[in-house]
Amino acid sequence: MLRFTAENLQPILSAHRLDTAGLLPLSACRITQGYLLARAGLSANEGSVLMLALPYTMPDTADEADRNISRYAVPCDYHHIAKDLLGRLIEELRRDWPGANFAAFADHSPIDERHAAAAAGLGMLGDHGLIITPHYASYVFLAEIITDLPTDAQPQIPQTCSHCGACRAACPVGLDKARCLSALTQKKGELSPDEQIALREGGLAWGCDRCQEVCPHARHAAPTPLAAFRQDRLYRLTAAEIEAMDDQTFSRRAYAWRGRAVILRNLRLLEKE
Numbered sequence: 306m307l308r309f310t311a312e313n314l315q316p317i318l319s320a321h322r323l324d325t326a327g328l329l330p331l332s333a334c335r336i337t338q339g340y341l342l343a344r345a346g347l348s349a350n351e352g353s354v355l356m357l358a359l360p361y362t363m364p365d366t367a368d369e370a371d372r373n374i375s376r377y378a379v380p381c382d383y384h385h386i387a388k389d390l391l392g393r394l395i396e397e398l399r400r401d402w403p404g405a406n407f408a409a410f411a412d413h414s415p416i417d418e419r420h421a422a423a424a425a426g427l428g429m430l431g432d433h434g435l436i437i438t439p440h441y442a443s444y445v446f447l448a449e450i451i452t453d454l455p456t457d458a459q460p461q462i463p464q465t466c467s468h469c470g471a472c473r474a475a476c477p478v479g480l481d482k483a484r485c486l487s488a489l490t491q492k493k494g495e496l497s498p499d500e501q502i503a504l505r506e507g508g509l510a511w512g513c514d515r516c517q518e519v520c521p522h523a524r525h526a527a528p529t530p531l532a533a534f535r536q537d538r539l540y541r542l543t544a545a546e547i548e549a550m551d552d553q554t555f556s557r558r559a560y561a562w563r564g565r566a567v568i569l570r571n572l573r574l575l576e577k578e
């Protein structure tokens with residue numbers, strides 16, 4: 306049988322324009338939700354992980370500069386995109402490796418994705434908590450295909466950024482995850498007066514990009530080559546547009562998972578005189 310190597314995977318990855326990918330043994334990963342492996346018929350002691358970084362932004366466009374939501378929320382929800390893309394990849398992998406077991410994950414994963422991405426050589430761990438890739442900086446989503454096929458690929462020692470401090474200096478809460486503005490925009494219910502002020506000062510109705518945008522590696526981030534992230538982009542929302550959006554369209558947006566009330570509350574706060 307064809308060996309499960311980076312070289313043999315290259316034609317399939319290139320056909321899908323996936324240029325930030327790496328292989329590592331599953332045994333080198335940190336298992337965080339082992340039941341997901343068991344559910345997919347996989348064992349933590351054998352097999353391999355194909356780690357993928359999916360770039361999502363179009364950094365140099367005027368629309369991108371004018372948006373009122375985080376860069377990651379402009380395209381359709383990546384969970385939908387990753388499901389479609391990885392499903393197609395698995396069909397092709399099954400043709401080359403018949404009989405092997407393949408399972409796709411994105412976000413809801415049995416492994417620590419950031420650690421695995423760094424160990425697979427996709428990039429380095431930034432102080433802002435995200436993987437920094439060479440081409441797309443931290444503007445990537447992580448996803449992976451786990452298989453029972455063995456690999457000879459050796460894991461790398463995860464590298465970290467230079468700790469330049471720019472992200473910490475730019476962050477309104479000093480990189481304190483418990484007070485992160487991105488989490489605040491996703492909080493349900495009423496916001497306190499202080500929280501309302503923080504959201505208005507942040508200026509985005511969903512998420513926050515400050516720590517990523519000031520990172521020196523983000524200066525030359527390339528636009529995504531992936532068609533699914535280049536289409537159906539909504540940069541600037543209004544409360545009226547969200548109210549008028551049909552349920553199916555709304556369900557494919559990144560802000561849908563908290564329900565319509567949360568994004569509407571945030572937009573109305575920003576739209577207040």
Ligand code: SF4
Nearest residue numbers: 476485486513515516
């Ligand atoms: S997303 Fe915003 S608030 Fe959260 S850590 Fe980054 S800069 Fe700070």
Ligand code: SF4
Nearest residue numbers: 431432466469472520
């Ligand atoms: S801004 Fe500096 S410290 Fe923060 S992630 Fe980028 S390189 Fe690391």
